[in-house]
Amino acid sequence: MTKEEIYTAIAEDYENDRASAESKAHLLKKRLYEENPRLAEIDSEIMQNGVELFKISASGAYNTEQRENFRVKIDALNKEKDNVLKNAGYSLEALEPRYKCDICKDNGFVGSKRCQCFRMRLADKLYDLSNIGPLLEDENFNTFDYSRFSKEKNKDGISPYENIMNIVMDVMGAVDDIDEKPMHILFYGNSGLGKTFMCNCIAKSLMERGYFVVYMSAYKLFSYMLRFRFGRETDKEAEAVRLLNECDLLVIDDLGTEGVNAGTIPELFDIINTRLLNNKSILISTNLSLADISKTYSERIFSRITGNFNIYKFIGSDLRLK
Ligand SMILES: [Zn+2]
Structure with missing residues (x-):
């Protein structure tokens, strides 16, 4: 669409x-x-x-x-x-x-102006297309539980609390500036540190402003792409692949969980490269370390990411265990 x-x-x-x-x-x-x-x-x-x-x-x-x-x-x-x-x-x-x-x-x-209900309708429509689950309703920058991050500084002299606050500030700025500057963001760090939650916050605040966001787990993304390549996709999958190119922001969640193989690497490169060339936004979250990304994917992918993305490391202990 x-x-x-x-x-x-x-x-x-x-x-x-x-x-x-x-x-x-x-x-x-x-x-x-x-x-x-x-x-x-x-x-x-x-x-x-x-x-x-x-x-x-x-x-x-x-x-x-x-x-x-x-x-x-x-x-x-x-x-x-x-x-x-x-x-x-x-x-x-x-x-x-x-x-x-x-x-x-x-x-x-109302007259020649769009009614205030239009924005809600647009957000709903974008939401339907975005693939985001129903959790999103309570997930926004205001409901993020910052108190769960420790204020104790680590060996690099920064606490998980300061770190998450810095990330949020940057990311909110990137959301505000998206018209002037496409967003190219990588979140990495161990699981349970709120990366997915933060991806949802970004997706939601952009959709509320009428941007078209598509949210996909890496697993789903690559299974669609591969089926698409081999012409075995369902109508729904073909539509999803088309949306990947059309959307204003593509969120790839949990990169690295897709079962990387010789087929997925060129697909990922293609997606990242095309969006960079077209000045379109992309947000990737992964549990892999930077070293793992470079080892797992090709050098070309790694250099595209390090050369073009704002990279944020999530630190702290697993929020879900507390
Ligand atoms: Zn109305």
């Missing part, structure tokens, strides 16, 4: 939601009016009284008593309508379409 296709899909969603809300309201009204013929009579009486009231006002004749009479009649009719509906188990509002957004009535626009 390209960005245009995503926008088109959202416009279609709006149209469907609007049509569905209106047709539901219409069908309910039709049924209630069939079951309660008095409702149609009331409507036409309200209409007649309204016309009379308008005539008096428009003629300029200032007959307060007459006008008041019509108003009282109209009020009474509205009350009666309300009662008929209540007896049928509904309220007056039930006759109105129930839009998902009351502000734009599921148009997506």
Whole structure:
């Protein structure tokens, strides 16, 4: 899916939601009016009284008593309508379409401006495409539990706490600057230090700003790529591979767990190199050390990463064991 296709899909969603809300309201009204013929009579009486009231006002004749009479009649009719509906188990509002957004009535626009609900819709759509699991809702920079990192300095003179704070500051800056500068980030370090959580935070904050993020474990990524090469992919996998190139940010989680073989190395090089050449963002997390990356993958991959990526080491003891 390209960005245009995503926008088109959202416009279609709006149209469907609007049509569905209106047709539901219409069908309910039709049924209630069939079951309660008095409702149609009331409507036409309200209409007649309204016309009379308008005539008096428009003629300029200032007959307060007459006008008041019509108003009282109209009020009474509205009350009666309300009662008929209540007896049928509904309220007056039930006759109105129930839009998902009351502000734009599921148009997506208020005047020529996009409604505030558009951003949520876009984020939802991007989220659906991104592959990110349901955990994400509570995972953001604010819910990251920094207190779990020790403030004790290690032999390099930095504590895990200072280290994670530095990473977060840098990464938040990179998120803010992504329009000017694509993000090329490698997170490495032992497992259980919050790398995946941090990847989720970045993915989420970009999606909330309307960027198109695709999140893949290395295992899934390479199994898709290899099947794709051999033309054995399902439609869903082919779409996923297409998204890899289209997205604004590609997150590859858990690099090194994919069962590296002669097939995966050129694939990884191709993905990294293509995104670098196209100025597209990429975020990789791995439990491998830098030395392991250089040993496991090709020299070409290692030099692409060290030459172009901001590299962050996660330090501390496993957060999950505490
Ligand atoms: Zn709206």
